[in-house]
Amino acid sequence: ILNVEQSPQSLHVQEGDSTNFTCSFPSSNFYALHWYRWETAKSPEALFVMTLNGDEKKKGRISATLNTKEGYSYLYIKGSQPEDSATYLCASVPTSGSRLTFGEGTQLTVNP
């Protein structure tokens, strides 16, 4: 089983702060890295799927980078808003494409 780790486990920030989280994953047999946003009582929703070393993706105030050689990805949120409060999950995909191996997530709380 691949070991995907996320840090920090939880994070409290003030509205307007910028923040970032880390996802580390084994770089062997790697195909893709997924990021999901999971709000309480809802289902996880995809933010990004990245495959290439050096990939950078952006959606509004949220962006992500990928380093496949060293096995890590960063998720950045610029100017956090209370509606950004959620758990952010990353998951790696092997070359078979058969499974998502998730980290435990980073729980973000943005205080107004």
Add this chain to the structure above:
Amino acid sequence: EAQVTQNPRYLITVTGKKLTVTCSQNMNHEYMSWYRQDPGLGLRQIYYSMNVEVTDKGDVPEGYKVSRKEKRNFPLILESPSPNQTSLYFCASSPDRLFAEAFFGQGTRLTVV
């Protein structure tokens, strides 16, 4: 509307009473999978299916069965539920394996007493 639909959303049952959680997607996706979410353990894959009649075990398949007789449906079967299967379950689908994003159902919260 493109979606993955799970039923039921909530279920309380007794040990040993067979149950099925249904999952249906309307996006013509080839890949479907089941996960369970437990505190401190994250989302773990139970079973997955690459296509009709093709299923395989994930990381925690013990105590579960699945079938994929039609492309759109992927039910999760607990033949003899036990309390350690109390969990939050998610079904997910993806167009072509997991090279693209997965779409998740709303979740089924199962309690086995």
